[in-house]
Amino acid sequence: MSTAIFYHAGCPVCVDAEQMVADAIDHSKYNVEVVHLGEQSDRIAEAKMAGINSVPALVLNNQVFHINFGASINDLT
Amino acid sequence: MSTAIFYHAGCPVCVDAEQMVADAIDHSKYNVEVVHLGEQSDRIAEAKMAGINSVPALVLNNQVFHINFGASINDLT
Numbered sequence: 001m002s003t004a005i006f007y008h009a010g011c012p013v014c015v016d017a018e019q020m021v022a023d024a025i026d027h028s029k030y031n032v033e034v035v036h037l038g039e040q041s042d043r044i045a046e047a048k049m050a051g052i053n054s055v056p057a058l059v060l061n062n063q064v065f066h067i068n069f070g071a072s073i074n075d076l077t
Numbered sequence: 078m079s080t081a082i083f084y085h086a087g088c089p090v091c092v093d094a095e096q097m098v099a100d101a102i103d104h105s106k107y108n109v110e111v112v113h114l115g116e117q118s119d120r121i122a123e124a125k126m127a128g129i130n131s132v133p134a135l136v137l138n139n140q141v142f143h144i145n146f147g148a149s150i151n152d153l154t
Contacts, residue, residue, distance in 0.1 A: 004101065020137050024081065026103040060097050065144045 004030040005059045007047050009038045013070035014056040021058060021067060030060070037076050044076055081107040082136045084124050086115045090147035091133040098135060098144060107137070114153050121153055 006022050008014035018034060025032050037044050037055060047057075051064040054072050058065045081102050085091035095111060102109050114121050114132060124134070128141040131149050135142045 016140070017142060020140055021142065024079075024103060024107060024137055025101050026105075028103075030101060060101055063093070063097055065094060065098065066146075067142050067144055069143075 008056040011070040017056040081109045085133040088147040094133040
C-alpha cells in the first residue's frame with residue numbers, strides 16, 4: 001500500500017482541491033491522509049522536509065506535487 | 078463515470094507528474110485521458126478554454142489543477 005498525504009491550510013483553494021483530488025485517488029492503492037497545517041502546526045517542519053513550498057500539495061510516495069496555489073508554507077505558523 | 082484529462086508537454090516535470098498522478102487516479106471512477114500538447118497542438122485551444130495556464134495540469138470534472146510547473150501554455154505552439 002502506498003501513501004498519499006494531502007497537506008493544506010484550510011484556504012478556499014485548498015478545500016476545493018482537497019475534495020476533488022483526495023476523492024480521485026485510488027484508495028485501493030493509496031492510504032490517503034489529509035493534514036491541515038493550520039490546525040496541525042507541529043507537522044509544518046515535516047512538510048518542509050518533504051519539499052513542500054506551498055499548499056495545497058500532495059505527496060505521493062515521497063514525491064511532491066504542488067497543486068494550484070493557496071498559500072506559501074512560510075506564511076503558516 | 079467522471080472524466081480526468083491530464084495535459085502535459087513532454088517536459089521532465091510533466092513526465093514525472095504524469096506517471097505518478099495518472100496512476101494514482103481511481104480508474105474505477107475516472108476515465109483518464111492523457112494529452113501531449115506538444116504532439117496534439119490542435120488541443121491547445123481546448124486546454125486554454127478549460128482554464129489551463131501551465132502544464133502539467135489535471136482537469137477533473139472541468140475543474141483545473143495546475144500541478145507543479147513545467148511550462149506556460151503560452152510557450153506551447
